[in-house]
Amino acid sequence: MPDLYFAGVDVGSLSTDVSIIDQSGKVMSEIVIPTGVNGSEAAENAFDSALKLANLERESITAITATGYGRASVTFATGKTTEISCHGVGAHQLFPKTGTVIDIGGQDSKVIQIDSQGRMLDFTMNDKCAAGTGRFLEVMANRLELDLSELSSPLNIEGESAPISSTCTVFAESEVISLLAKHTPREHIVHGLQRSIVNRIWSMVASIGIKGDVTLTGGVALNRGLVALLEEKMGLTLNIPENPQTVGSLGAAHIASRAYINQTGTSRVKGVK
Amino acid sequence: MSIRAEIKYKIMKDYGAPALMALQEFKRRKPRPIPEAFGPPLESNKRLKEILSRHYFLSRYVPGVKKVAWVTSGAPVELLRAFDFYTIYPENHSALIGAKKQGADYCGIAEGSGFSQDLCSYARIDLGHMLSGKTPAGKLPKPDLLFCSNNICQTVLYWYKAIAHELDIPLIHFDAPFVTTEQTEADITYMAQQLQDMIPILERVSQRVFYLDVFEDILKCSMETSQTWGAILDAMKAQPAPMTIFDAFGHLAPIVSLRGFPVAQDYYHILMEEVETRVTQGIGAISDERYRLIWDNIAIWYKVRFLATFFAERKMNFVTATYTNAWAETTGYLDVKDPWTSMAKTYGQIILNNNLKHRLELMKKMIKTYAVDGMVMHSTRSCKPYSVGQFDLRKALTADLDLPAVILDADIADERVWSEQQIHTRLEAFCETLEGSRNA
Numbered sequence: 001m002p003d004l005y006f007a008g009v010d011v012g013s014l015s016t017d018v019s020i021i022d023q024s025g026k027v028m029s030e031i032v033i034p035t036g037v038n039g040s041e042a043a044e045n046a047f048d049s050a051l052k053l054a055n056l057e058r059e060s061i062t063a064i065t066a067t068g069y070g071r072a073s074v075t076f077a078t079g080k081t082t083e084i085s086c087h088g089v090g091a092h093q094l095f096p097k098t099g100t101v102i103d104i105g106g107q108d109s110k111v112i113q114i115d116s117q118g119r120m121l122d123f124t125m126n127d128k129c130a131a132g133t134g135r136f137l138e139v140m141a142n143r144l145e146l147d148l149s150e151l152s153s154p155l156n157i158e159g160e161s162a163p164i165s166s167t168c169t170v171f172a173e174s175e176v177i178s179l180l181a182k183h184t185p186r187e188h189i190v191h192g193l194q195r196s197i198v199n200r201i202w203s204m205v206a207s208i209g210i211k212g213d214v215t216l217t218g219g220v221a222l223n224r225g226l227v228a229l230l231e232e233k234m235g236l237t238l239n240i241p242e243n244p245q246t247v248g249s250l251g252a253a254h255i256a257s258r259a260y261i262n263q264t265g266t267s268r269v270k271g272v273k
Numbered sequence: 274m275s276i277r278a279e280i281k282y283k284i285m286k287d288y289g290a291p292a293l294m295a296l297q298e299f300k301r302r303k304p305r306p307i308p309e310a311f312g313p314p315l316e317s318n319k320r321l322k323e324i325l326s327r328h329y330f331l332s333r334y335v336p337g338v339k340k341v342a343w344v345t346s347g348a349p350v351e352l353l354r355a356f357d358f359y360t361i362y363p364e365n366h367s368a369l370i371g372a373k374k375q376g377a378d379y380c381g382i383a384e385g386s387g388f389s390q391d392l393c394s395y396a397r398i399d400l401g402h403m404l405s406g407k408t409p410a411g412k413l414p415k416p417d418l419l420f421c422s423n424n425i426c427q428t429v430l431y432w433y434k435a436i437a438h439e440l441d442i443p444l445i446h447f448d449a450p451f452v453t454t455e456q457t458e459a460d461i462t463y464m465a466q467q468l469q470d471m472i473p474i475l476e477r478v479s480q481r482v483f484y485l486d487v488f489e490d491i492l493k494c495s496m497e498t499s500q501t502w503g504a505i506l507d508a509m510k511a512q513p514a515p516m517t518i519f520d521a522f523g524h525l526a527p528i529v530s531l532r533g534f535p536v537a538q539d540y541y542h543i544l545m546e547e548v549e550t551r552v553t554q555g556i557g558a559i560s561d562e563r564y565r566l567i568w569d570n571i572a573i574w575y576k577v578r579f580l581a582t583f584f585a586e587r588k589m590n591f592v593t594a595t596y597t598n599a600w601a602e603t604t605g606y607l608d609v610k611d612p613w614t615s616m617a618k619t620y621g622q623i624i625l626n627n628n629l630k631h632r633l634e635l636m637k638k639m640i641k642t643y644a645v646d647g648m649v650m651h652s653t654r655s656c657k658p659y660s661v662g663q664f665d666l667r668k669a670l671t672a673d674l675d676l677p678a679v680i681l682d683a684d685i686a687d688e689r690v691w692s693e694q695q696i697h698t699r700l701e702a703f704c705e706t707l708e709g710s711r712n713a
Contacts, residue, residue: 069698082701084698084702124680127682
């Protein structure tokens with residue numbers, strides 16, 4: 001039997017990610033590029049780069065699942081699934097004991113409960129506002145004239161962090177402006193911002209409940225300061241993937257492979273029943 | 274009463290309205306194509322449109338003939354009918370504007386006058402209408418009386434107070450104590466007494482005398498109409514269900530705003546007959562019903578078509594809703610022999626005036642008897658009494674009944690409260706959970 005390859009393409013609001021896996025689930029390549037203004041172009045470019053990295057041709061990919069907000073614009077996909085299901089499957093592949101996935105993406109954040117196969121049981125999402133998302137941090141980094149990575153260090157500040165509301169990005173930004181005007185130290189503000197997101201996430205976690213191991217996905221998982229605060233709030237250690245940004249595309253690739261197996265009855269893929 | 278106005282009203286009623294109906298029928302000759310996912314549309318839709326158009330059309334000719342009252346959806350309107358008031362339901366009118374995706378325009382007018390964007394959109398649209406005179410229904414008569422009850426929310430009282438202040442007209446408020454555990458004798462006596470105290474005021478405003486036998490006939494008609502509405506909803510237990518809840522949102526209008534009139538009573542007999550025939554013949558509202566869902570909260574009027582199509586295409590049908598059920602749930606308490614106490618029981622215990630435990634038990638029962646597979650809850654910016662507690666209800670229901678559920682953040686009539694992408698992702702993820710739970 002020749003080698004089979006599957007791809008997942010996650011067109012998110014900030015980044016477009018591609019994962020290519022083989023039939024055993026081994027990751028052949030992963031790519032993260034900014035989505036920019038044209039989602040379908042970003043998908044094409046990221047897919048080409050991922051193929052190049054894996055040393056594969058387009059024709060050698062058996063099935064492709066598109067996910068993320070721009071999933072409809074991925075014309076070359078063979079299937080489409082929401083990023084919520086994909087993050088569930090992706091987190092399950094990386095940490096099989098995962099029961100709860102917290103995904104903090106660019107445009108929204110979600111808490112997902114999954115079963116022992118990575119199938120979604122229940123989920124909750126933030127409402128219309130971008131508070132508690134990657135976009136929130138981006139806006140604030142800009143305002144504080146800091147690089148996004150500078151916003152992510154764990155901070156040991158003296159005294160209380162600056163209080164920043166967690167209900168609205170625009171209001172939070174004006175709070176930051178007035179804190180700066182009052183010469184509040186920047187690390188106090190950064191700490192306050194991290195705490196604001198953590199509070200927002202916590203209310204979603206509380207509404208749905210914690211089950212099994214908790215895995216954090218999405219670009220914001222790279223923010224070590226935020227992770228530390230979230231762990232403190234939740235009183236547990238979070239699973240942090242090596243590439244938290246590609247968990248969605250990895251899940252999508254696995255969904256493509258599962259769908260193919262279901263269709264053809266092949267069961268050569270390891271770990272897939 | 275002016276004789277000229279009365280003659281004009283009579284002509285419009287007997288000739289003008291039928292002519293308008295004929296014109297509408299002519300305009301409608303090219304029906305919109307029905308997507309494949311749906312079964313044949315209900316024939317009764319035509320009659321429904323006639324009744325509602327006629328009601329709004331005739332309202333223009335009412336001033337000088339009948340006194341006009343603006344009424345809230347949960348108010349005991351039967352009492353007003355005994356005085357021959359022409360009743361207008363601002364909530365129904367606001368929903369109509371919402372469905373036409375014009376809600377934001379009217380809300381904007383109210384907001385421009387200083388009303389907060391956090392205020393219920395039904396209220397903002399109505400205030401926008403009052404302040405500008407604008408309406409897609411042509412022209413609505415100014416009220417002579419306002420009649421509200423806080424059994425649906427506290428907002429109605431302040432909203433109607435604002436109108437009463439602006440137009441300098443009387444406002445009657447029927448105060449319904451919230452049922453925290455169960456309705457007490459004191460609550461019932463208090464409400465029954467209020468209803469009787471209203472009679473002299475209504476006599477004065479309407480310049481008509483109250484006759485108990487007339488009132489009893491109206492009550493009987495109202496009771497029978499609600500029971501038929503309940504039987505229609507019951508028929509949706511059939512698999513496949515003969516109509517969708519999105520159809521029912523439309524067919525709800527007469528029970529809300531024309532309750533107590535024979536026209537509503539007759540209409541539901543027509544609908545009942547059609548629905549029963551469909552059940553006997555196995556005709557479903559959607560072509561292939563694989564999943565059955567429950568809806569919680571008021572409709573998202575500006576997205577009814579979108580939601581109906583989205584779910585029908587996925588072979589999912591909403592077969593029951595707490596919202597449509599509200600006009601059938603408590604009418605069993607009505608008793609012509611004991612009008613005042615029975616009205617207190619009926620209007621005091623409706624879902625929005627009742628505790629969460631009651632709602633939980635009611636929903637559990639509906640989920641079981643209608644063989645429901647999943648739940649969609651609309652958390653609406655406008656209606657706090659309906660939306661507060663939904664997270665707890667969801668938690669309890671998903672845990673006890675292993676029921677996939679999703680909450681949508683939207684609004685009843687302000688189309689600005691809608692995030693297309695996010696809602697789409699939520700709905701699709703919900704469908705994936707539902708399909709996954711069956712495949713598991």
